[in-house]
Each structure stands twice: as structure tokens, then as C-alpha cells.
Amino acid sequence: MLLGRRPERIRLDGLLAGARASHSQVLVVRGEPGVGKSALLSWAARQVAPARCLRAAGVESEVDLPFAVLHQMFLPGE
Ligand SMILES: Nc1ncnc2c1ncn2[C@@H]1O[C@H](COP(=O)(O)OP(=O)(O)O)[C@@H](O)[C@H]1O
Numbered sequence: 001m002l003l004g005r006r007p008e009r010i011r012l013d014g015l016l017a018g019a020r021a022s023h024s025q026v027l028v029v030r031g032e033p034g035v036g037k038s039a040l041l042s043w044a045a046r047q048v049a050p051a052r053c054l055r056a057a058g059v060e061s062e063v064d065l066p067f068a069v070l071h072q073m074f075l076p077g078e
């Protein structure tokens with residue numbers, strides 16, 4: 001359960017509404033480790049139903065691998 005973060009949730013709700021209207025957007029979520037970025041994004045991912053949410057995470061050790069994020073999203077089991 002996500003506690004608080006009302007301004008951030010309102011911002012993400014707006015972004016998701018845009019996505020439902022086929023407007024692509026980018027939002028950068030920044031903050032110190034442990035501040036709640038992943039929790040906020042998990043909340044946002046739960047709001048997209050019945051649409052599907054694809055998630056991927058950048059890993060520093062994969063910085064030289066081309067298309068590593070695309071592999072995460074579209075090659076399940078890889
Ligand atoms: N708003 C919140 N409500 C409830 N739990 C939270 C909230 N923000 C962070 N947490 C919890 O605090 C911990 C660290 O949050 P996390 O999202 O992993 O931080 P970050 O991704 O910024 O490093 C996690 O256990 C997460 O569930």
C-alpha cells in the first residue's frame with residue numbers, strides 16, 4: 001500500500017490519462033535511495049489495468065549491452 005505521495009500520484013495519474021489517450025510521455029523520477037521511487041512506480045503500474053504495463057530496470061553492469069531494456073521487455077525468459 002502506498003502512503004501519501006499525493007502530488008506525485010496526481011502527476012502520474014495525469015501521465016496515465018495521457019497514455020490512455022495515446023499521448024506518449026516521459027517522466028523522470030529522481031530521488032535518494034530508499035525515498036520511495038520504486039514504490040511509487042509500482043503503484044502507477046497497478047493503475048493501468050486493464051491495459052498492460054511493461055517494466056524494465058537499467059543495470060549499470062549492462063551498460064555496454066545493446067538493447068538490454070528491449071530484451072527485458074520483449075524476450076521473457078531470456
Ligand atoms: N509512500 C510509501 N508508502 C509505503 N511504503 C513506502 C513508501 N515509500 C517507500 N516505501 C517503502 O520504503 C522502502 C523503500 O522504498 P523504495 O521504493 O524501494 O525506494 P527507492 O526505489 O527510491 O530506492 C520500500 O520497502 C517501500 O515499500
Ligand SMILES: [Mg+2]
Pocket residue numbers: 037038039
Ligand atoms: Mg528503487
